Amino acid sequence: MAVTVYSEEKKDDECRLKPVELPFREKFSKFLHDPEENTYFGRTIVSWAKIGLFYLIFYGCLAALVAICMWVFFQTLDPRIPKWQLDESLIGTNPGLGFRPMPVEAAVGSTLIWYKGTKVENYQYWKDSLEKFLKVYKQPGLNPGRGQNIYNCDYDQLPQRGQVCNVDVNSWAPCHVENEFGYHKSSPCIFLKLNKIYGWRPEFYNDTNNLDERMPKALKQYIKTVPSKELNTIWVSCEGENPADKENIGPVQYYPRQGFPGYFFPYENSEGYLSPLVAVQFTRPIPGILINIECKAWAKNIHHDRHDRLGSVHFELMID
Missing domain, CATH: 4.10.91 (Cytochrome C Oxidase; Chain J)
Structure with missing residues (x-):
């Protein structure tokens, strides 16, 4: 089985x-x-x-x-006081200069102010840019706090801590909007401003016998004519960069004075603060020629470096 x-x-x-x-x-x-x-x-x-x-x-x-x-x-942190200041900050202690009006945003990196003729449509952009830039200076309400602690400063009436000084751009004839900022007469006005550095104090040239030897001769002569109390100023000069530019730039006028008054400094981020301005008018630049212009700010502790744009600003001017 x-x-x-x-x-x-x-x-x-x-x-x-x-x-x-x-x-x-x-x-x-x-x-x-x-x-x-x-x-x-x-x-x-x-x-x-x-x-x-x-x-x-x-x-x-x-x-x-x-x-x-x-x-x-x-x-x-303090909302008004930076933690790192002066030498400890990335900005450092050497302010630069800025200018207005700026070229169109599309022209990135351009510093050329160029317009043709004296017809309003030819210089409208530059006029509108300046008017927009100066609007906050003319209308205090556009800047928070502006008008509440504004103070009419001068060399005899210095502002108290927390007060801000008025910048009366309306009285800077002929560099005002009613005069088209001089563009209609081929005598354009360019506005300069010093970059803000919290807590920075300028060291003034109070001794007219000990001015910087690199200063333009015309600026030295001007400084020697101002009252002693007005020597507390950061001076400004604008010249052609090269010999040919110096010949073509023509006479230069400054309003309201040839520098930034010392009572605007130090900058402490007070409510309503606006940077001081200097209006520079090029009264008779040679037309049809590109003119390279360099403006410098002068104080003992302002050093100039063309490459890093320290203490100076460069732009070009051309009027056809």
């Missing part, structure tokens, strides 16, 4: 049952909610509650830690 012998491996294979393949819809529905296991998305309600509580505590602690760090950080 024949006896059939089954191996253990064969018995195991016969015991294994092939799982029932469910349709996708039923499989997805079971994933969403399995009534047999009482799970939702593969987990029970208790499991989901534990995970939710863990992440709630984790992210809550993380948010609290960030909030505490930010609070501590802001306690070290």
Whole structure:
């Protein structure tokens, strides 16, 4: 009689049952909610509650830690006083000069002031740019705090701490909007401003016998004519960069004076503060020629570097 012998491996294979393949819809529905296991998305309600509580505590602690760090950080800052000043700051202690009007934004990096003829449409852009720039000086309400602590300063009436000095651009004839800033007569006005550095104090040339030898001769002569109390001024000079430019630039006039009054400094970010300005009018530049112009600010602690634009500004002027 024949006896059939089954191996253990064969018995195991016969015991294994092939799982029932469910349709996708039923499989997805079971994933969403399995009534047999009482799970939702593969987990029970208790499991989901534990995970939710863990992440709630984790992210809550993380948010609290960030909030505490930010609070501590802001306690070290003052909204008006920079933490790093003068030599410790990235700006340093050597201010630069800026000029207005600037060329169109599309001309990135351009410093050319160029217009043709004396018709208003030819110089409209430059006139409008200056008018827009000076608007905040003429309408105190456009600058927060301006008008509340404004002060009519002069060399005899210095501002108190927190007060700001008025910049009366309306009286700077002929460099005002009613005179088209001189553009209609091919005698354009360019406005200069000194870059603001918090806490910086200029060192003035109070001794007229000890002026910088690099100063233009005309500026030295001008300084020697001003009253002694007005020597506390950051002086300004504008010249042609090259010999040909110096011949073509023509006479230059400055309004209201040839420099920035010392009572505007130091800059302390007082509410309503506006930078002092100097209007430079080129009365008879030679037409049809590109003129390279360099303007410099003069104080003992202002150093000039043409490459880094320290203490000076360069632009070109061309009137067709």
